[in-house]
Amino acid sequence: MDEGKIGNIEMICLVVNAIVCKAFFTSIAAVVQKVGTAGWYMTIISAAVAMGIFSLIHMMTKAYAGKNILEIYDETVGKKAGRLFALIFCLILFLSASITLREFTDATNVYLLHETPPGFIVGMFIIAMTVVCLLGIEGLGRVAKLFSYILLFNFLIVMILSYQRFEAHRLYPLLGYGLGNTIKNGIMRSSAYGEIILIGVFAKALNDTKDAGKIGYKSLIFGGLTIAIILFSVIASFPYFIAVELADPLYIMVSLVQYGRFFQRVEVVFIFTWNLSTLIGLTSIFYGSINCYCHAFNIKDKKPIIISFAITIYIATLIIPSISIILDYVVPNLRDYGWIGFYFPIFIAWIMWFFFKRGKQTYDEKN
């Protein structure tokens, strides 16, 4: 299957959307619940941790030019362990996609399509994801970039319009539940930026794999800033006791925008931002998961796998009977322990490379 190539900005758009789309749903309330009013800078700590982990990917992609992270695993830890790591990536990305999709479905059901069955919402979403995945990374990257500028513009408009509801006193106490708690949660919740591994997975789609480093850092900075702005605006807009209860605080925030009798309820602008960003983000996570699976089993043609993954994700998304189980168990566990799946293989591979392979590489280069 022809993979195609994408540019650096296209890759940044894909990864930023994959990271940011979670912020439209329950994660904001969960963060506020964990760290109180310090949530807006806690996420910057998480981004910094993710950046540290990403620097390991960066070092390895530099050392193994022209290879993606999955091929680097094969080189550093051997074929069998490399396959296992690829399957871990596949699983964590698949879980991330299906859980976020479920959050999206329930939010859409509650706020937009009240009487539509969740199966229909998920079905439409998955059909779109499947079609775009069948077009390959080139189509996905281009559509991500095409929409990202519009989404950014919409996002800024929404933030500016919501400014009227911001109250500075809601940001206090600035340290939330304490600095220690904020740092601890910031490190634990760094899995919120775990989608950064997509750069490693899609590295071969870049014109030069050496660009992966700057793309990753830019994506993390941009994603971190966006999530921090969202958290800041939500914390500044709602009292603490309301912010912890909102399943989709951004949507509520936008629906409260009112400038005169005519200019009010501008959710329509936000719906497109919300839907399109989630579509781009989840499609890239889904496609990343398929890439990992195909690598693990050495499958060259992804098309049949895309269809079967689509059916599987449909089932996985709807298998959990209620949103409360998702909110109380699934999402918190994914955010708190997701780093194991996202970062553990990278860390092991880096240790293997740094202590056992690097010297040999340097020797080979010298000779």
Add this chain to the structure above:
Amino acid sequence: MQKKPWDIFIYKEKPQKEKFELLEIKEDDNNEHSDIEHSNIEHRSGKEAYIYSDIKANLKRIKEDFRIPQNADIIVRELKICGHIDAFLVFIDGLIDKKILNETLLNSLMSGTRGMDYEEVDLIDALADNIINIGIVKKHNLFDKIENMITNGFCALFIDGYNKCLLLELVEYAKRSIEKPENEKTIRGSKESFIEDLPTNVSMLRRLFRNKNLIVEYMKIGAENNIGCAIIYVNGIINPEILKELKKRINKVKSESIIGSGMLEQRIEDNKWMIFPQMLNTERPDRAVSLLMEGKALIMVEGSPSVNAVPITFFNLYHTSEDNSLRWYYGSFISLIRLLGVFLAVFLPGFYIALVLYSQEMISSELLASIAGAREGVPFPTIVELTLMEVAFELIREASSRVPGTIGETLGIVGALILGQAAVQAGLVSPILIIIVAASGIASFVIPDYSLSSAVRITRFFFILMGYLAGFYGISIGMFVFFALMSIMKSFGVPFLAPIAPKLRTSPDIILVKPIDTMKYRPDELNAVKKRKKK
């Protein structure tokens, strides 16, 4: 191989199709391009047999091939040259200039050859060099070529004892005079358009582009109807790979007959399943020249009053020929209005249905009351009401474009006004819906390219369906898939949404136009040999 029932459970990798990619080439401003193939590619069909020395055998063969006397307009004129050598002329009545035939050719052949010492010289050469005073004289000895030339308006001269034939260009036939363009009207631009005659069209281009680097290559297309086709390009600007690919695709066309550029376009485009056109069709010579200057190739087909340009992007279809003639303020303003038009034409009815069916809370109370009041008493659901009106609008548009001149215009106005008014009064549709349908219909008229306009009209129905199925969520899904499909579309290896997706260097005239001095570069996606328009 026959498919077995169990094959549906077994995965087999599909063979990879050969894809054309337009790759970057080394910039060269020295015009050294000897590798471009300039030779004409001829489309041979049928039997290939050399002509005989015996004139009777030739005459018999010609009569058989052209089915004379059934074929009444094929004329065979037997004569004697040098007083006693048998010869005959074959031509098609109506395709040649009879005045030249009677007064010049026959006169010189019958009278001018008297007393000629035909045994001393090669008669064929002597006739071509000394006797026949006609501009273009060719020699051929293959029947299929000779017959092709005859159908193109040449007069063939067969002479007894010679296995070569002289082909004399006497082409003259009735053709339409150059008129104003009907589909691409402009305020300031040129007022002439192409006609159906290929040489006239080429001459119009030559007149606007007086440069030796303008190359016109003739080909024959259609295995049976053998009509002429010209590939036109500017040597030293166009990427040679585009030419190679274009010729390859045209030569691959196995169709029996190609009537017009539209048929050829469908045969050689990149993806036949995409809704958007992959070639630009223009009836304006000035626009054709500007496309040539960008590094595109033109395909001109005999009998078509327009030319196709390749490769193209969405933004070529979006612009008019006038955009560059206008000062940049006006050009930018019109371009923005056109963008709004495209947006309304595609999304307005879909947004309306999404808003009314799923997201009423987003409409301000007064507007909601107004919509609800207008819809009161309408017996149809909104989707039926909207579809009915959209179909009615398309009917009126199609009818008014098919009936002649002023009646067509009247039909459009009468249809839109009276039908709409009557439908509202009868309580079948709400007035607000008439506004929505009319606004999106008018918006679609601002799209300058007919094919793009048709694509937009069809796309509108897709977004109505998506809006009906799932409101704004459905429209978002539709947008995602639709733009993803658009972004992978290619026209001769050039991405359809270039230079935006992917982002490439270009002159600042994508949507907003900057002053003409800033237009320094040719579109990067074309990978032209000369990338800068000026030093």
